[in-house]
Amino acid sequence: MSVPVRGACRCERSRFRLTQEPIAFYLCHCTQCQAESGSAFGQSMYVRTDAIDEIEGPIAEHVIEDEDGRSAVLGYCKRCLTVLWAGRVEVEAVRGLNAGCLEGTAGLTPYGNMWTQSARPWVAFAPGPRFEASPDDPLAMIHAWQGRPRDPS
Template structure:
């Protein structure tokens, strides 16, 4: 794939571009991600915050506490409710794009599972990926694995 990567909400009111290569992609099995995705897990594509540009519309925001106890700012379409991004207050230089909102998802290959202790019992956790019971202390291992996978 070549960037900019493009995406948007379900109703088309909000469109965005990612103008730099992502840092990593992981699957989160925490209960909050299960709720927000209405599924067994959520996915997060970590990108430098200045690489994400909203080209149409303006997301609404709300803030919540994550399972880790840290604050997360959620950005979503006020019309259709699609969650597009989340920003962690403890990592102001990055933003997590909800990768299912990308126009082309065929190139996505997660490198890690986090919060596996909350995973649904029927989800198969691959031993080919990095796996964490909870929140990883150091995200650099996820970034390194992503870089290796992209090579």
């Protein structure tokens, strides 16, 4: 993936630019990601918050309290309700970007899978490690992404 890359919501009124490579990109097969994405898994792309710039359009942020008592912030388009990014309120430096909003990243393959115990039986896993649930090491997916094999080019 060559940065910068542009992203937009479904209606394309809300836009942003990503200026740095992700710090992790994996698939999460948990039931929460399935519900939120409306798909079989969530594409978890973590980026530095300061790598998101040129933010424009009718974007608002909404804070929800999860069952574990921690608060999540969702950045969304007020017109079409696409969620552009999400993150922990207390971890301001990192955001999970909606990878489906990015343009021209078809060549970027996720590396790693978590919550395979709730994966749909027909799903094809991404390359890289597979964790039945959340890995004990919270940085496991970041390290996996950094150590992934690169195309020789």
